[in-house]
Amino acid sequence: MAPTAAKPRQVLVLLALHAGKIVSVPTLIEELWGDRPPLSVRTTLQTYILQLRRLIESAMPPEASGTAKDVLLTRFDGYVLDIDPDNVDVRAYESLIQVGNRAVEERDFEAASRFLGMALAKWHGQALVDVRIGMPLSIEVARLEESRLNALEARIGADIGLGRHQAVLSELTVLTARHPMHENLCAHYMVSLYRSGRQWQALQAFKTLRNTLNKELGVEPSVRLRNLQQAVLRSELDLELPEPVGAARRVGLG
Known part of the structure; x- marks a missing residue:
């Protein structure tokens, strides 16, 4: 049922994301034309609504009660996709x-x-x-x-x-490269590496994060991450078993 034309498609998506709620005409105009709407903006928008109703009508089963106007409703200065x-x-x-x-x-x-x-x-x-x-x-x-x-x-x-630390390693390798300043992902990566017997790589992950934060923002990692680094240095994390609640909070993972 999705329209192929760009602007009616935008209207449908915006209405669907707010299904059951009124999307105002000004919001729809902003979505379609930004701050440069055409002179006939409301007439053009009504044309797109009519096109969507025709698509809805064609997709409705013969036994359906009501019409497309009962699905795509007109409300005061707005429209509702009633699904x-x-x-x-x-x-x-x-x-x-x-x-x-x-x-x-x-x-x-x-x-x-x-x-x-x-x-x-x-x-x-x-x-x-x-x-x-x-x-x-x-x-x-x-x-x-x-x-x-x-x-x-x-x-x-x-x-x-x-305890699935090895199973998430490849995923975390990609995610930390894609989000090099994301501390929570780095923390997960460090713990997973350490529990997989790769202590030096866990420390390298912290070093990479620190260097990136220093270079891009001029800041240090949070106390939480620094505490985790120290826990790895002291070999405090269990390599095999999930951490108890207290330990997870102590190293900043809870």
Whole structure:
């Protein structure tokens, strides 16, 4: 049902990301044209809404009650895509994230790894990669990409808590190279390397992070990371077993 034309596609995506909620006409105009809308901006927007309703109508089964106007509703100075939010991938993703995050808080690493992994499996490449992006959608993309990184970090932390340090090493090698100033990923990488019997590489990971922070920002790693470095130097981390809660907090992983 997705439209092939760029601007109607933008409208549909923005409405779908806010399924069940009003998206105002000014927001839609900003998305489509920024600060340079055409003179006939509202007429043009109404044309795109009409095109979307025709697509919706063609996709509706013959036995469906109502019309496309009952799916794509007109409201005061805005429009609503009246569909079940759970049928939108991003809502399903966010629901799984909530469950996974609660499991992390309860230190149920098995459940956290499973639900966060299910959430991350909803992703196929970058967010909205096949859609032209205006300012409102760019904000949504930034939010989703940050959420994805946080979920990935939390899922890896849960896997480490389950003793799967070797299984996450290759993933962390890529992630720390892609995000060279991300302290949480570096901490996960250091612990995984150390528990895999690669103490010197864990220390090298800290050194790389420190050099990058010094060069780019003129700052030192946090006390949390420095404490972790000292724990690795003193061989305080268990190589095989998941850390108890107290130890995880002491080295800054809890």
